[in-house]
Amino acid sequence: MEIAPSWLQVWMVPGCQPLIWFCLKYQKLHLVYDYMPHDSLSKHLFVTAGSPTILSWDCRSKIITGAAQGLHHFHIHGCVTSSNILIESDFTACLGDFGSSDLVKMSSEMDVFFFGVVVIEVVSGHRSSGDDLPMVLGNGFKFLVDWVWALHEKGCILDALDANLGIISSYNGCQNRNMVEAKKILLIGLARSHPDPKKRLKIETVVDILKSNSMPPPQVPQPKPNHGG
Secondary structure: OOOOHHHHHOOOOOOEOOEEEEEEEOOEEEEEEOOOOOOEHHHHHOOOOOOOOOOOHHHHHHHHHHHHHHHHHHOOOOOOOHHHEEEOOOOOEEEOOOOHHHHOOOOHHHHHHHHHHHHHHHHHOOOOEOOOOOOEOOEOOOEHHHHHHHHHHHOOHHHHOOHHHOOHHHOOOOOOHHHHHHHHHHHHHHHHOOOOHHHOOOHHHHHHHHHOOOOOOOOOOOOOOOOOO
């Protein structure tokens, strides 16, 4: 089995789960990663009866930034999902499960789109599909990204915020810092999931926007464009 050189360079990269040991034996690659005490993002994000404490907005923002930095350094992951984003004790996010894309063709285009989906999951608290999403303009939606595009078209993208955060309940006529940041991150999610792959926001730009207090959010068209639109 050929070991991709990029695999052996990720353990010191910010935002990637540290690789502490590997072994190629009997044509099988064995990887040992650092222990992640808080398990995966999905365990914290989607609230059920047995879920841990609801993630605060600061934790969610930190997780998104960490995952973006990891993807920026690694370039191609192949399977960016909330289940493959692992959480350290201080709620720093690390990309894990490298190489799980053996069953599918790895591509940066896939990572671009699915990172956008994860970003929207983190802000909304909804799964990418299958959740009971509220209707918008009389239309129902199966896919989370389509629902947020519809809210953006309607001019109420902040309605996608996870109600458990309590951000909207504190709204008093002016947007507080968390609401401004949440809107910016939702727009990043849509810009990463643009129907035309050539127009999707690059990960280096995502990292710059997330780490800056002055860079404006990406310009996202209304309504959702068709492919190539």
